[in-house]
Amino acid sequence: MRRLVIVESPTKARTISNFLPKGYDVEACMGHVRDLPASAKEIPAAYKEQAWSRIGVDVDRNFEPLYVVPSDKKKVVKELKARLKDVDELILATDEDREGESIGWHLTEVLKPQVPIRRMVFHEITREAIQEALGHTRQIDQQLVRAQETRRILDRLVGYTVSPLLWKKVASGLSAGRVQSVAMQMLVKRERERIAFRSATYWDLKALLEANKQKFSAVLISVGGRTIASGKDFDETTGQLKKNAKVLLLDENAARALRDRLLKGENGKPTVWTVIEVNERVQKRRPPPPFTTSTLQQEANRKLRLSSKETMRVAQRLYEQGYITYMRTDSVTLSSEAIHAARNAVQRRYGKEYLSDQPRQYSTQSKAAQEAHEAIRPAGTQMMTAAEHGLSGTEASLYDMIWKRTIATQMAEAILKFNTVNIQAQDAIFQATGKVIEFPGYFRAYVEGSDDPDAALEDQEMILPPLKQGDLVNCKDIEALKHETKPPARYTEAALVQALEKEGVGRPSTYSTIISTILDRGYAQKTSNQLIPTYVAFAVSRLLENHFPDLVDTQFTARMEEVLDEIAEGKAEWLPYLREFYQGEEGLESQVKEKEQTINPRDIYALDLTDMDAKVRVGPYGAYIERENGGGEAVRVSIPESIAPADLNVVEVERLIRQKDEGPDIIAHFPDTNEPIYLLQGRFGYYVQLGQNGEDGVKPKRASLPKGVQPQNVTPQMAINLLSLPRTLGNDPETGEEIQAAIGRFGPYVRRGDTFKSLGKNDDIFTVDLDRALELLSQSSTKASQLLRTLGEHPADGKPVTVNTGRYGPYVKHGTTNAKLIKGMDAETVTMEQALGLLAQKPPKKAARSTAKRASRTSAKSSAGGKTQTTAKKSTPKKTATKKTTTAKKKTTK
Numbered sequence: 001m002r003r004l005v006i007v008e009s010p011t012k013a014r015t016i017s018n019f020l021p022k023g024y025d026v027e028a029c030m031g032h033v034r035d036l037p038a039s040a041k042e043i044p045a046a047y048k049e050q051a052w053s054r055i056g057v058d059v060d061r062n063f064e065p066l067y068v069v070p071s072d073k074k075k076v077v078k079e080l081k082a083r084l085k086d087v088d089e090l091i092l093a094t095d096e097d098r099e100g101e102s103i104g105w106h107l108t109e110v111l112k113p114q115v116p117i118r119r120m121v122f123h124e125i126t127r128e129a130i131q132e133a134l135g136h137t138r139q140i141d142q143q144l145v146r147a148q149e150t151r152r153i154l155d156r157l158v159g160y161t162v163s164p165l166l167w168k169k170v171a172s173g174l175s176a177g178r179v180q181s182v183a184m185q186m187l188v189k190r191e192r193e194r195i196a197f198r199s200a201t202y203w204d205l206k207a208l209l210e211a212n213k214q215k216f217s218a219v220l221i222s223v224g225g226r227t228i229a230s231g232k233d234f235d236e237t238t239g240q241l242k243k244n245a246k247v248l249l250l251d252e253n254a255a256r257a258l259r260d261r262l263l264k265g266e267n268g269k270p271t272v273w274t275v276i277e278v279n280e281r282v283q284k285r286r287p288p289p290p291f292t293t294s295t296l297q298q299e300a301n302r303k304l305r306l307s308s309k310e311t312m313r314v315a316q317r318l319y320e321q322g323y324i325t326y327m328r329t330d331s332v333t334l335s336s337e338a339i340h341a342a343r344n345a346v347q348r349r350y351g352k353e354y355l356s357d358q359p360r361q362y363s364t365q366s367k368a369a370q371e372a373h374e375a376i377r378p379a380g381t382q383m384m385t386a387a388e389h390g391l392s393g394t395e396a397s398l399y400d401m402i403w404k405r406t407i408a409t410q411m412a413e414a415i416l417k418f419n420t421v422n423i424q425a426q427d428a429i430f431q432a433t434g435k436v437i438e439f440p441g442y443f444r445a446y447v448e449g450s451d452d453p454d455a456a457l458e459d460q461e462m463i464l465p466p467l468k469q470g471d472l473v474n475c476k477d478i479e480a481l482k483h484e485t486k487p488p489a490r491y492t493e494a495a496l497v498q499a500l501e502k503e504g505v506g507r508p509s510t511y512s513t514i515i516s517t518i519l520d521r522g523y524a525q526k527t528s529n530q531l532i533p534t535y536v537a538f539a540v541s542r543l544l545e546n547h548f549p550d551l552v553d554t555q556f557t558a559r560m561e562e563v564l565d566e567i568a569e570g571k572a573e574w575l576p577y578l579r580e581f582y583q584g585e586e587g588l589e590s591q592v593k594e595k596e597q598t599i600n601p602r603d604i605y606a607l608d609l610t611d612m613d614a615k616v617r618v619g620p621y622g623a624y625i626e627r628e629n630g631g632g633e634a635v636r637v638s639i640p641e642s643i644a645p646a647d648l649n650v651v652e653v654e655r656l657i658r659q660k661d662e663g664p665d666i667i668a669h670f671p672d673t674n675e676p677i678y679l680l681q682g683r684f685g686y687y688v689q690l691g692q693n694g695e696d697g698v699k700p701k702r703a704s705l706p707k708g709v710q711p712q713n714v715t716p717q718m719a720i721n722l723l724s725l726p727r728t729l730g731n732d733p734e735t736g737e738e739i740q741a742a743i744g745r746f747g748p749y750v751r752r753g754d755t756f757k758s759l760g761k762n763d764d765i766f767t768v769d770l771d772r773a774l775e776l777l778s779q780s781s782t783k784a785s786q787l788l789r790t791l792g793e794h795p796a797d798g799k800p801v802t803v804n805t806g807r808y809g810p811y812v813k814h815g816t817t818n819a820k821l822i823k824g825m826d827a828e829t830v831t832m833e834q835a836l837g838l839l840a841q842k843p844p845k846k847a848a849r850s851t852a853k854r855a856s857r858t859s860a861k862s863s864a865g866g867k868t869q870t871t872a873k874k875s876t877p878k879k880t881a882t883k884k885t886t887t888a889k890k891k892t893t894k
Helices: 010-017 071-084 098-111 127-134 142-169 180-196 252-264 293-303 308-320 336-350 393-408 453-460 493-503 511-520 535-547 554-568 574-583 588-598 650-662 716-723 770-778 832-840
Strands: 003-007 024-028 064-069 089-092 117-119 201-211 214-223 273-285 414-425 428-439 472-484 524-527 530-533 607-609 614-619 622-628 634-638 666-669 676-682 685-690 702-704 727-731 738-744 747-752 755-758 786-793 800-806 809-814 817-820 857-859 869-871 887-890
Touching (some): 003 071, 089 098, 142 535, 142 554, 180 511, 201 414, 252 472, 273 428, 293 493, 293 511, 493 554, 511 524, 535 622, 574 588, 685 716, 727 770, 747 770, 800 832
Parallel strands (some): 003 089, 089 117
Antiparallel strands (some): 214 428, 273 414, 273 472, 414 428, 524 530, 685 702, 738 747
16 A cells, blocks of 8 residues: 655655555655645636736625645646555644644645545654554644634735735835734834934943952942932933932932942042941742743844844744754643653753752643644653764754753752842942852753853853941042833844734744834844845835724734634634624725825825924835925935934935035045045945046945044045055965955955955054965965855745855855855855856756655756756656646635
């Protein structure tokens, strides 16, 4: 008897095939084989005349979806159908969540198997798990399928109904989404808080004290019986002192006067510093629960600086190779086998004293937790380390983090002792605080936010000298310190995921997609790990807030998620909900029709700069300031993308307007030619420019300001030096090649031919000499190849395209394909388009023989638009793009 097992990816197919007995063939379907039409081209001719076909959902016939098989999946479907002819049973082994259940159902609808069908689910790919799953198969869960389908229909209704309205009223190419709009609104709301924020200043004192020959510091907490204002006394959103705050707000004069009084003493006598109170408390800290999808993304962003998308991509690879359990989960539960394995690992690696007294299990707090998933942990029962698995790079880093977090759950609590000492000097009281780790417990393995537990332990400790009430201490110095309240921090990816989860918006499978979408749609920019909303986001938010408030209401969206969960559990009906949402008395359909007639595009602007009698609007070429001049005419000035909405103040606006009227400021003249040097601001930041823009279209020489240099600190000499780069330092005495020093995208470097070396921390680009350059260039690389730049993600598969330098010079890399730069191309300036062209000319490497039985293989989609190939035997690269065709089927009621 032969059986066909279908999974999503070739990697998963290869791994699973190792654990199946003879008679089982494993094929990959490459994800979804059907979906709603992605464009008008995909709508079959038979439906093009139907008004609803643009949406892909027949809203008047019970919201029947129109499913099509995209051209890049036709070959997959054809081969799977052929394979079905030779087997006696079909086993669907797609992922265990709703998405996986949906993929399995679509496979049955497309393939129409004439053999028995079984659904096989597992949360880790190990021999034991696969054998267990094989012995406990079930049928497709239609409730999960319906919940996922309802989610897809809702997303389509919102996106395809509201987005065209945005094109008409704001700008073309924009989109709205059921969840993305809420996430965008959260970013905008935080940026508005930063705009409204007004920084306040407060002062305090810090004393350097000594006792028992040990120095320590203490801060002022009260004077004359009145508590000194500190950061907690200021409103986080306004930056001002909270109303009814009964504290003493010190200004600079008062702080310095108090400092002088304490240092000089009173009545000719030195100030006596006396310990008046000593408090000690012990705190036990419980290890955090194992990772869920949300907490994994948050911690990977904090520790490894990985985006949510990158985290899930790496986690997917680890799962499919059998190293971790399923990575889309909101459960913190661990199986008894996993707990036992973790406890064995703790005792083996750290000793019995670091093992918790009893096995520790965590319960899932989220009301929306999906199905009976397990937390993310190392797969299997051995709890092997990344090194023992032979992992490297980002996979090793992420796996190590998961391993440590899992191990920590079964370790003893950390015991910390906190000391608080109050010291009186005249009428002032200072407070010193100390912290000692009495027993590190789980800290030995895992400290949140730190990738080095041992270093983190050292950083956490603040040891005070032994002190008791009545002891005298010596004052060595007192410092008056100025503090300024800071605006609310912008969201990082980690913080946004945390906020979305807290609000009940989105689910484990959607967090990374939400963030990717708002970045791809131009609603946010990522700068220094911060998500900064764009002016376009402000304009769209204004329209949605005023006319479709439910679409940016976290509670409304969270309730939608709850309904979808209820549909999955069989507690709610899908069709009445869709009808009410879309066709109800205040449904989306009627709202959009009404708003199309009533919304005036002139009322939709990004910001109202009331202090300057101006507005920020969004046009086809980006954001601009609009203000009337003295004659009543509108003056429009473009806003560089590098100026965030919260940073657009009066000074910036006046500078931009003046620069348009009078031209840019001249900060210097170049010595050799006497050409003017301008300091300008472009889309990506400040730069200096030599001369004016030529009428012949030739761009003048430009140089970006080095990282960390503020425009107000640019001197004439610095501008001249920047425009003098690259500097020729001389010639290599051995090869005769010219050696230059320059600044690139990743900082200053020296170059000899195709060899690049970054300058050290203590090197200066303007003073580095030939000897130092030769020294740097002679240093051998620690790796066979060195990463120079990351150009971005390949449009076919999302994998990074990088520029590297190796033994034979610079080259571009995508996956396992390398392409050497051709003559005339520079590693510092090569573009993504050029890289894709070079890679497209390279034949893909032949895949290694797989252990999977007829496991599917895939070739990357070419930059020319070729379709993805999936075959059971080999991949043949297409030289020309294939015309996209589509097969479709109207969904039948289940």
